[in-house]
Amino acid sequence: MPDLDLAAMLQPVPRRARFAMDGWYVWCGALCRADDRYFLLFSRWPQESEFRGWVTHSEVGWAVSDDPLGPFTFGGMALPGAGGDAWDAHATHNPAVMAFGGRFYLYYMGDRGNGEFWEHRNNQRIGVAVADHPAGPWQRFDRPLVDVDKQSWVYMMCSNPTVTPTPDGRFLMIYKTTSQGPLPFGGNVYHAAAFADDPRGPFVRLPDPIFTCEGVQFAAEDPSIFWLEDRYYVVCKDMQGCFTEHGPGLVLFESREGKDWALAKHPFVSARQIVWEDGEVLPVALLDRPQVYLEDGRPRVLTCAVKPQGETALTYNIQIPLG
Numbered sequence: 001m002p003d004l005d006l007a008a009m010l011q012p013v014p015r016r017a018r019f020a021m022d023g024w025y026v027w028c029g030a031l032c033r034a035d036d037r038y039f040l041l042f043s044r045w046p047q048e049s050e051f052r053g054w055v056t057h058s059e060v061g062w063a064v065s066d067d068p069l070g071p072f073t074f075g076g077m078a079l080p081g082a083g084g085d086a087w088d089a090h091a092t093h094n095p096a097v098m099a100f101g102g103r104f105y106l107y108y109m110g111d112r113g114n115g116e117f118w119e120h121r122n123n124q125r126i127g128v129a130v131a132d133h134p135a136g137p138w139q140r141f142d143r144p145l146v147d148v149d150k151q152s153w154v155y156m157m158c159s160n161p162t163v164t165p166t167p168d169g170r171f172l173m174i175y176k177t178t179s180q181g182p183l184p185f186g187g188n189v190y191h192a193a194a195f196a197d198d199p200r201g202p203f204v205r206l207p208d209p210i211f212t213c214e215g216v217q218f219a220a221e222d223p224s225i226f227w228l229e230d231r232y233y234v235v236c237k238d239m240q241g242c243f244t245e246h247g248p249g250l251v252l253f254e255s256r257e258g259k260d261w262a263l264a265k266h267p268f269v270s271a272r273q274i275v276w277e278d279g280e281v282l283p284v285a286l287l288d289r290p291q292v293y294l295e296d297g298r299p300r301v302l303t304c305a306v307k308p309q310g311e312t313a314l315t316y317n318i319q320i321p322l323g
Contacts, residue, residue: 003204004233005266006252006292009299011321012277017069018219027054029303031068031293031316032097032104032134038068040303041078041095041106042317051307051315053099055120058093060108062134068293068301069319079108079129079138087112087125087144096151096162096224096291097134097200104131106138107145107173107201109159118184126175128200133174141214144200146175146194148194153190153209155180162291163199164232172224172258173203174210174234189218189237193258211263213242224291228299231256235269235290235302244268250290252305272307274318280289285309292322 020026021044033239045057063072079092088110092307098105100205106129113120125144131137146158160176171195181187190209196202211234213219220243223236234253243263250269255261269290274282286307293301302320307313 002231002265003267004228004252004254004264006299006302006322007266009322010077010124010275011323012275012279013318013320014069014277016071017319017321018316019063019072019318020314021074024315025051025054025315026062026317027058027305027315028093028095028289029062029305030095030097030291031101031301031303031319033295034099034104034134035069038072039063039075039097040065040070040072040112040317040319041097041134043093043095045091048316052117052285054091054093055117055124056091056112056113056115058091060092060095060106062136068295069321076180077134078134078136079106079140081112082110082140085112086110086142087123088140090128091120093095094160094289097194097229098163099157100165101197102132104134105163106131107161108161109161110144121187122157122184125160125161126161128194130200136174141200146173146203147203148177153177153179153188154192154205156183156186160222162223162234164225164227164260166195171199171203172225172232174225176221176223187217188212193218193261195258206259211236213240216240216242219243221290226292226294226298226299228294232258233264233292234261235292237288237290246271248272250287269302283309286315 089112094109126146128137156178179187194203211220238251289305
């Protein structure tokens with residue numbers, strides 16, 4: 001679909017299409033469908049841990065609705081930290097869900113650490129959990145699905161996984177990583193593409209990073225991949241405003257084979273704002289974690305995590321209808 005224009009498809013957001021929890025930061029909403037109902041896999045962490053507590057206290061929960069726009073009702077926990085000495089002992093975050101072959105695959109970031117922000121961030125790895133239903137139970141694994149490679153540019157951490165089936169029967173993952181560089185942040189933030197024959201991996205990474213911008217250390221983040229008609233698309237954050245003339249926001253990339261990526265014909269998706277159905281246009285501090293939900297092969301909803309303006313405001317997820 002060479003003329004895909006997500007910006008033109010965005011519709012005003014009903015007030016009911018907002019998922020929040022009192023006392024919790026809410027983030028990372030990902031939609032799927034089962035039993036003619038809609039399930040939202042999301043991450044949350046307690047208000048007392050403050051916004052940066054996502055890296056030390058996050059856990060993945062689920063909510064349910066009869067409508068993909070909501071309202072959603074909290075159902076329970078899908079994947080809390082595993083505890084003990086597990087690689088994902090202390091935090092689970094970045095849920096992305098894929099339905100395939102009658103099962104559900106929950107890709108996520110997990111970490112462990114000593115309670116210090118950068119210790120946990122630099123121990124981030126990617127895992128997958130498997131279930132017969134979005135409400136679980138979810139089977140997790142003792143080892144990460146994607147780990148770092150100290151001999152490559154995938155050096156320090158791995159997070160933000162997104163996966164789609166491919167037309168030839170394989171699976172394509174896009175994920176975020178950081179190269180070697182001065183601590184604690186490390187070097188450049190890159191994105192990798194990797195293929196597997198099974199949704200549980202192993203995923204084999206392609207040799208070169210994607211979504212780069214010359215001279216920019218941290219160009220993109222939070223990819224969401226989907227296949228539409230004849231090509232792959234990824235919606236992600238344009239961190240510095242280096243991919244369009246609209247400044248920081250959401251941007252669209254495309255690829256025929258999942259290897260060579262370029263800006264789509266209509267690259268701009270959204271600025272950092274919400275257009276509510278009642279006419280209010282609300283600027284926000286962050287519009288993150290864009291994930292495209294397809295139904296019957298067509299984009300239907302764009303979910304996003306929202307950080308309002310104001311240091312102490314709690315975050316929430318929104319479901320933006322796509323016309």
